[in-house]
Amino acid sequence: MSHQAAPVNAKFWTPGVVVLAVLMAAGAAAILARFIGGIGYVSNLTTARPWGLWIGVDVASGVALAAGGFTTAFLAHIIGRHYYEPVVRPALLTAMLGYTFVVLGLLVDIGRSWAIWKPMLYWNPTSVLFEVAMCVMFYLNVLYIEFLPIVVERFKGRVRLPGPLSGLNTPVEAILRLLDAVLPKIMWLFIIAGVVLSCMHQSSLGSLMLIAPTKLHPLWYTPILPLLFLTSAIAVGYPMVVFEATLATTSMKLDSEMKVLGPLTRITIFLLGLYLALKVGDMVVRGTYIYLFDFTAQTNAFLVEMIVGVIVPWLMLLSPAVRRSRRWLFTACTMIVGGVLVNRLNVFVIGYRPPISEANYSPAIGEILVTVGLIAALMFIYRFLVTVLPVLNKPEQEVSA
Amino acid sequence: MGLNRRDFFKYVTVAGAAVAGAEGSAHAWQSRAPSDSVGCLVDLTRCIGCRKCEEACNRVNGLPEPDRSFEDYTVLDRERRPDEKTYTVVNRHTTGQIDERDQLIPTFVKLQCMHCQDPACASACIVGALSKKENGTVHYDVSKCIGCRYCMVACPFEIPAYEYHDPITPRVMKCTFCYERVQSENKLPGCAEICPVEAITFGRRSDLLKVAHDRIKRNPGRYIDHVYGEKEVGGTSWMYLSAVPFEKLGFVTLPEEPMPRLAETIQHSLFAYMWSPIVLFGMLGGVMWASKDKSDRAGNGKEGGSS
Numbered sequence: 170m171s172h173q174a175a176p177v178n179a180k181f182w183t184p185g186v187v188v189l190a191v192l193m194a195a196g197a198a199a200i201l202a203r204f205i206g207g208i209g210y211v212s213n214l215t216t217a218r219p220w221g222l223w224i225g226v227d228v229a230s231g232v233a234l235a236a237g238g239f240t241t242a243f244l245a246h247i248i249g250r251h252y253y254e255p256v257v258r259p260a261l262l263t264a265m266l267g268y269t270f271v272v273l274g275l276l277v278d279i280g281r282s283w284a285i286w287k288p289m290l291y292w293n294p295t296s297v298l299f300e301v302a303m304c305v306m307f308y309l310n311v312l313y314i315e316f317l318p319i320v321v322e323r324f325k326g327r328v329r330l331p332g333p334l335s336g337l338n339t340p341v342e343a344i345l346r347l348l349d350a351v352l353p354k355i356m357w358l359f360i361i362a363g364v365v366l367s368c369m370h371q372s373s374l375g376s377l378m379l380i381a382p383t384k385l386h387p388l389w390y391t392p393i394l395p396l397l398f399l400t401s402a403i404a405v406g407y408p409m410v411v412f413e414a415t416l417a418t419t420s421m422k423l424d425s426e427m428k429v430l431g432p433l434t435r436i437t438i439f440l441l442g443l444y445l446a447l448k449v450g451d452m453v454v455r456g457t458y459i460y461l462f463d464f465t466a467q468t469n470a471f472l473v474e475m476i477v478g479v480i481v482p483w484l485m486l487l488s489p490a491v492r493r494s495r496r497w498l499f500t501a502c503t504m505i506v507g508g509v510l511v512n513r514l515n516v517f518v519i520g521y522r523p524p525i526s527e528a529n530y531s532p533a534i535g536e537i538l539v540t541v542g543l544i545a546a547l548m549f550i551y552r553f554l555v556t557v558l559p560v561l562n563k564p565e566q567e568v569s570a
Numbered sequence: 571m572g573l574n575r576r577d578f579f580k581y582v583t584v585a586g587a588a589v590a591g592a593e594g595s596a597h598a599w600q601s602r603a604p605s606d607s608v609g610c611l612v613d614l615t616r617c618i619g620c621r622k623c624e625e626a627c628n629r630v631n632g633l634p635e636p637d638r639s640f641e642d643y644t645v646l647d648r649e650r651r652p653d654e655k656t657y658t659v660v661n662r663h664t665t666g667q668i669d670e671r672d673q674l675i676p677t678f679v680k681l682q683c684m685h686c687q688d689p690a691c692a693s694a695c696i697v698g699a700l701s702k703k704e705n706g707t708v709h710y711d712v713s714k715c716i717g718c719r720y721c722m723v724a725c726p727f728e729i730p731a732y733e734y735h736d737p738i739t740p741r742v743m744k745c746t747f748c749y750e751r752v753q754s755e756n757k758l759p760g761c762a763e764i765c766p767v768e769a770i771t772f773g774r775r776s777d778l779l780k781v782a783h784d785r786i787k788r789n790p791g792r793y794i795d796h797v798y799g800e801k802e803v804g805g806t807s808w809m810y811l812s813a814v815p816f817e818k819l820g821f822v823t824l825p826e827e828p829m830p831r832l833a834e835t836i837q838h839s840l841f842a843y844m845w846s847p848i849v850l851f852g853m854l855g856g857v858m859w860a861s862k863d864k865s866d867r868a869g870n871g872k873e874g875g876s877s
Contacts (some may be wrong), residue, residue: 209734216653216731219722247854249861280717280740281733293698295834297647298751300841361854365847373839377832380690380724383824392832499630514669525822526651 174559176323179421189545189550189552196542199535200277208280211535212329217528220517222536223329227274227543229374229513231267232305233402234506237413238264238312239367240406244436255429258319258560260410262551265312270547272309297376304370310488311363315356321349323558333439372399378516386520387457388471393447394516403479404440405509407433408482408502415499417551423561434502440485441505450477470511470519477532478508599835601828603687607706608752609775609807610762611782612680614819615792616769619646619660619678623641623761623770627658627682630748630760631645649820651681654731657745658682658761658849665818677812679819680761680770682797683708683729685807686829691721691730693830697744700742706775706807707747726803726824747807782811804828 203211214221235258245253276282288302325345328338373397378385391397411430417426452458460468482504491497518530532540555561612783625640627633634655638645646662659681664674685708692700692708699714700721717740722730733740748759757763762772771778773831782797798816799809802824810816 204737207735207737207740209731210737212734214719214732214734215726216651216722217730219719243854246859247861249858278718279714280719280736281738282717283738284716287697287714287716291697291699293695294836295693295830295831296696296698296720297837298696298718300837355856357855361851361858364854365850368850369841369847373837376833376836377720378723379836380694380829381726382829382832383726383822384723392836396838521723523728525820564673 173563174255174319174561175563176557176559177421177423177561179556180568181552183420185420186549186552189549191570192545193542193549195538196540196545199538199542202535203277203539204282206536208278211533211539213530213533213536215528215530217523217526218530219519219564221520221530222532222540223274223278225514225518226510226540228271228278229517230510231271231274231370233398233405233509233513234372235264235271235303236269236367236371236402236406236407237409238267238315238406239364240403242315242360242408243364246357247364251431253433256433257413259414259555260406261312261315261319262554262560263409263413265309265316265553266547266554268309268312270543271305273542274543297373297380301373301377304366304373308363308366308370311359311366314352314359315363317348318352318356319558319560321345321352325349367402368399368491372396375397375516381521383458383520383524385516386460386467386471386522387455388452388460388468389516390518391451391455393451397444397447397451400440400444401509401512404437404444405505407437407440408505411498411502412506415502417497417555417561420552421555421561425495426562427493427495427498430498434486434492434498437502437505438483438486440495441479442487445479445483446462448479453499467515467520467522470515474511474515477504478511479505482508597839599831601624601688602702603805604702604704604706605806606773607687607704608773609685609706609809610759610774611771611778612808612810613771613785614677614679614810614812616767617660617675618767618769619662620766621645621660622764622766623680624656624658624660625765626760627745628656630751630831631746633657646678652683652729652731654733654741654743657743661820662796663819667814669852672854675850677814677819679810679821681729682761682808683747684727685745685747685784686803687805687807688803688828688830690724690726690803690829693834694720694724703749703753705749705753707749707752708807709749710742710746712741712745717742723791724829726822726829733745773810775805778809782809785811788876801826804831 194462199211208214212221212223241253241257241260244250245257272285276285279285288299289306293299310349326342328342328345330338330341331337362521372395375394376398378390379394384389411434414426414430461472462468482501484490485497485504491501621640621643628636628640636656646660649661650656650659652659661679661681662676663679664676667675667793669675685706687702687706689700689702689708692698692702695701696718697714697716699711701709701711717732718801719730719732719742721742722728722732730742730744732742748757751757752759758772762770771781773781779797779800782800786793788793792813793811794813794815796816797809797811799806799823804827810821812819
């Protein structure tokens with residue numbers, strides 16, 4: 170590959186990283202409390218509101234915002250736009266960590282964490298959730314395999330295990346050499362599988378709510394919910410790359426990669442436009458615009474999701490000046506990322522209203538601590554891994570075309 | 571130039587056409603309701619709110635001792651829902667009807683799992699821990715459960731409850747229709763057996779429907795002409811007769827279409843024989859092969875550019 174990725178040489182314990190560590194500790198305490206006192210001890214979940222912040226953010230938004238992984242893999246490796254190569258590795262790392270934390274979030278949320286393997290044994294083919302779970306499981310493994318070459322590149326020929334483990338240097342070296350020989354030949358299989366699996370479960374996450382027509386507000390309940398979930402996941406892929414790359418390059422004082430990010434968001438104009446068209450078209454066809462100005466918490470959340478999260482950033486991206494400005498591009502992309510986050514939260518939490526008990530829900534402090542702690546841990550590990558592995562671009566290097 | 575738009579449209583069109591073609595050929599959704607199931611008919615005009623059914627349910631299912639005795643009728647002052655310690659509850663509703671002495675006439679409503687003919691919970695359950703038995707029971711098998719609570723999301727009656735305060739082995743809790751008693755011991759469900767006023771009639775669902783419509787026909791003044799559960803969400807094993815419209819008694823108005831139908835139809839259309847993943851895999855493989863060929867000829871990385 171023509172671009173140069175290298176481990177980042179930056180000071181690790183910055184004040185920001187210390188804050189992350191504190192948030193992680195708070196999250197760990199909340200997780201401990203959950204496994205001592207039960208889900209009910211740390212959360213506001215009830216019979217009528219069985220899914221809350223953890224499913225809405227940790228799982229549904231986590232999956233959607235990890236879409237940068239398969240969308241950049243599609244762009245650079247399937248249709249061969251190698252110009253975008255510099256963003257593939259960071260996006261892959263984000264996706265790998267994103268899905269890992271989706272599973273960690275699930276382990277906290279499901280009542281019997283130790284039974285998480287059971288869907289592999291007991292299949293229910295009518296269950297949308299079963300399909301989602303299988304895809305997420307396979308895709309997580311695909312992501313680890315896709316990430317392996319980065320580890321091989323870093324350590325091949327340089328295996329120096331400490332002290333008593335040094336006897337393993339030769340076998341580990343042999344494994345790395347074997348992987349280095351085999352992986353490039355079979356990687357195309359995993360790259361395609363990653364895109365296929367992503368399309369399957371990104372859409373099926375939307376199908377999850379189709380079984381509850383009386384509970385989900387009509388602004389979101391539509392038979393094309395799976396299509397909307399798929400298109401929004403695809404649309405948020407590149408904005409998420411911009412969001413994450415800008416944060417990383419700013420935090421670690423690297424080159425801004427604007428030469429790649431600007432053109433990347435040109436594609437987003439089309440993808441986000443397609444999502445917007447589907448969303449508006451669906452609203453017109455089903456006549457749900459009658460709810461738009463009810464000004465309840467639910468309909469307001471819909472307006473925020475659509476105006477702040479889709480329409481305004483889409484209009485912003487139309488302007489070449491925005492796409493050339495690092496600050497404005499970051500702003501627009503952050504709004505798109507936030508829009509998808511709010512959409513997932515709306516579908517799974519805010520738009521969900523059980524008609525009999527009409528139970529309300531707002532997350533407990535324990536739920537918030539777990540979610541914040543997991544996100545902090547993800548960012549912490551991201552920062553650690555980019556200092557060890559060749560993920561981000563070398564700072565002094567021009568992006569070669 | 572960014573990505574070649576014509577190519578993008580081409581891929582999208584091909585994918586769309588493939589999906590549309592497959593949906594046309596998909597099999598129509600079919601109910602999996604057992605043909606000869608049993609059920610219960612609750613006649614709300616007979617129920618006197620004695621809470622004996624609650625007590626019997628608690629006893630035969632070995633549920634924890636309640637905070638307040640089953641003889642304590644002040645419990646009825648507050649509307650309750652079944653929870654993780656209570657499979658069934660009776661609520662008192664007043665709809666404004668008054669008797670000859672100007673007293674409000676209460677209507678008592680027993681709530682429990684409706685044991686749907688095509689249960690949303692069983693369709694949703696990731697591991698099939700919830701299943702519709704041949705005799706009509708919606709049965710929960712804790713040994714398969716992982717605690718995802720998708721059944722609770724799916725249930726249109728908001729029935730399954732969860733042991734949120736058990737950290738390691740919580741269970742989904744809901745009416746069992748006394749499956750063991752009915753299947754193995756040939757007994758009635760605890761609540762139906764004890765009811766002193768025969769407000770709960772146990773029997774074949776088809777027979778119960780005949781009984782229900784017969785009662786309405788013979789006493790048109792006493793009942794409204796609606797058997798709740800006959801058609802709601804495709805039918806339920808527990809059904810109700812009432813003197814006042816059901817929506818005044820806290821019953822939710824539901825469509826006649828079974829809840830799992832839409833999701834199962836979409837899933838089946840898309841994933842029968844895994845056709846769509848296979849087609850997508852093939853298409854992407856073709857595109858990858860073709861673009862590799864092209865970029866080998868043209869050299870790498872020429873497609874990108876400034877915005």
